[in-house]
Amino acid sequence: MLARVFLTRVIEPGDEIGGRWLGAFGPSEVARRLREGGPPLPGVSEARWTGLRERAVRADPRRDLAVARDAGVRFVAPGNSEWPAQLDDLGDARPTGLWVRGRPSLRMWALRSVAVVGARACTEYGAHMAGTLAAGLAERGWVVVSGGAYGVDGAAHRGALGAGGATVAVLACGVDRPYPRGHTELIGRIAEQGLVVGELPPGDHPTPSRFILRNRVIAALTRGTVVVEAAYRSGSLVTARAAQRLGRFTMGVPGPATSGLSAGVHELLRGEAALVTDAAEVVELVGEIGELAPVRRGPVLPRDLLEPGARRVLAALPARGAPHPREIARGAQTTEDETIARLYELRALGYVERHGDGWKLTRQAMMSVRGGRASR
Template sequence: MTDDERHARVALARIIEPGDELGGRWLREFGAVEVARRLVGGGEPLPGASAKRWEGLRGRVGRVRPERDLAEARAAGARFVCPGDPEWPAQLDDLGDSRPTGLWVRGRPSLRIWALRSVAVVGARACTEYGAHVAAMLGSGLAERGWVVVSGGAYGVDGAAHRGALGAGGATVAVLACGVDRPYPRGHTQLITRIAEQGLVVGELPPGDHPTPSRFILRNRVIAALTRGTVVVEAAYRSGALVTARAAQRLGRFTMGVPGPVTSGLSAGVHELLRGEAVLVSDAEEVAELVGDMGELAPDRRGPVLPRDLLEPGARRVLAALPGRAAASADEIAREAGTAKDDVVGRLYELRSLGYVERHGDGWKLTRQAMISVRGDRKEC
């Protein structure tokens, strides 16, 4: 990456909007220096742009100030990373012509290294307590397992995921839809400052630029491309988090969703994803199993092992044949269990030694402890 190329890309970051595929095609076909020369210097219009479009781009030339932008970035502790730089994450190239012109990166770690083992956790801004809890749990759990948690720095699920990772002493990246020197939302200034100190704050827009609705949407493609997979925690049918998830699917990344109550509108978008190609996950272990390397397996999930589960099948059958309250003879128990009387008698003495049954004259009865256990079994059935 030459100085001329870098300065040209810094200049173009003021002119070409994030995700502009026509601008990306110009960069690919003509190179940043030539595109900047024609736009800034008033050269021949580039192919594919209407007169109105070209005039609109030329109208932004007055904002071009590469040296000043680089100086302001340095003052904020940020740097400009371009395609071809050692720190450039190669997976962003999967975006094709909508690839960022460059990225402003605030923080000490290498973005390329961190992106290699990263997961996006996104979701509703106006999330419920359940959504905030799950996002924080995922953030901390992934961080404890050595994963970098990537999100958008917004209220709700984003902020909870960032805080979960930070609270676990882990790594997190906030991808902003504005200049990295202007934390947004302002209510998250302290959080984003802490992320810049402990992790990374990333954005396509030059210092001082403000967010717009379209920039939020386009920012989500960077989150999707940067990471191995995207987890959605609470999202309505119209949600920016679903934009991130669908971008991840188009890029061949893993897409995951955390289910919620079917009565909640904030679960509707997630459930729609789960009806398609997304995978249901409930914790960080299941996320890591999906996006991680071979051998990163989530533990087997099963209910508690009860003492009666350790009995041999024949003994369990005899135990189940005893009535709930009254005593029964060995003959009655044998008929109910479908086995011979001699086998039943042997099993009953075995069960008595274990505290499950007691003898009443010629009959047998469940002990109080066994009666509670059997009732619980029948309720579950």
């Protein structure tokens, strides 16, 4: 494990060349070669090897472990009982290890988790949808995973926490150094009630590339990714596309067609992403067989409860006039006797009234029929 702790200080997250070294030589040998020097390992130039060697000289894994221990942080490596096996799907881009802050088991929580990500500069609608989705997922026993950032990420974490549920923040920096600074209190609360996870050792700082590479961990760790508001150029779309490559479910929450902050989500929805509007629809996709969202339908009107024959006769009556049962029968495509029987049934229910030899709709029926036609 000490070799892997050392390598988190030397090799950048998501470095596939470094991942190939680990697969070919093992962490101890890679760490030894970086410490002692010699010819470069395969796939890197002399200049890059020199840069890695300079990092290696400054790395002190025992100090990192001591600092982590003081901050309540542990190191989880591949092969450890807490390691989430789904991260192995990243292949050579798999994390060297993860620094974890919080009491629960990362492996157990990741088994039933969903990522909720989106725009940092989100709208009130985006924040509302993220918080509501996360709360609904938490209430259903799902772990909400996000990146701890402003906007949608923060709303998702707060929604899960507010529902008394579980949430995981995956950071692009050392987990002992909350980022952004404005979320120090939120990330501290996540660490108390949930988990804060990152690939970088204690004290390390975020960079633009580290944010992008962090997103692959969010995608791999979870069963599916929901995007709530994202412009065409958005790190959230990087997470969604990583999820698609890994065979995870990809979902999007639609927004106004005129909103640039929803344009990236709509582009996803035009592809293979599924449209979702609430937690039940998310769970229907990522959950077990039988975890179905409720069937959505409009209100049941009194005429919906009529027998099919009676509905056909009612529909055949014009809005004006009082036609003879023979004419009504032609419109309903039935016999005159059947039509007369249905008309008396409808009269008892208040839908029609007799005028001499003809029949006409009552005021109640006129409103019902108009409403039904409008809904169609």
